[in-house]
Amino acid sequence: MPKNSKLKLVSLSVFTAFIFSIVLMGFNSNSAVFGSFFGGDSQTFLTYTDNKHHFEIEYPNNWERSVKLNNEVIFIAPKDVNSVSSPAGVVVKTIPTPGKNISTDSATKELTSQIQSEHKDFKLESTTPTTVDGKKATKIIFTATDSKLQNRKAMQIVVSNYESLYVLTYKASTDKYGSFENTANQMIGSYKFLPK
Secondary structure, eight states: OOHHHHHHHHHHHHHHHHHHHHHHSOOOOSSOOOSOOOOSTTOOEEEEEETTTTEEEEEETTSEEEEOTTSEEEEEOOOOTTOSSOSEEEEEEEEEOTTOOOOHHHHHHHHHHHHHHHOTTOEEEEEEEEEETTEEEEEEEEEEEOTTSOEEEEEEEEEEETTEEEEEEEEEETTTHHHHHHHHHHHHHHOEEOOO
């Protein structure tokens, strides 16, 4: 195998390991979240700006936001009363790929293959091209059981910019997916790359 192909394979394997942990994690939080989610147009949004990874995104003001050390920003919907986990959340993951030309399509295929091999109940519903802030992206929608043994439905979008891959993931319990889908789409629609 040529050296360049091995490098791409290793890069995709590292990429898949990062994404795999995002996709199948449960949206749990030990922090208190005040307020409850009420859908509709009256929802107030805040703007999160990430100057290190050059993007911004809007999120509901009653969602919890946390920044992780591994280039993740997580936005979590308020928990239902007496629930141990949040019904939905959105994660933005940045994966630097300096000097590598990894297409969003090939990264998404690798990710899908990895999740499918690890989760026997994985069901891919669709794979479609889309755009994020005017850039070509790939979107998949699927269901799988997460690390908390909860059946989740997820929409994941992979987009490339500034020698990095950005993975935007919306995940919710299967019975709540439709309830938060418009909010997640509004968040993803607000995603903008900032000048480097």
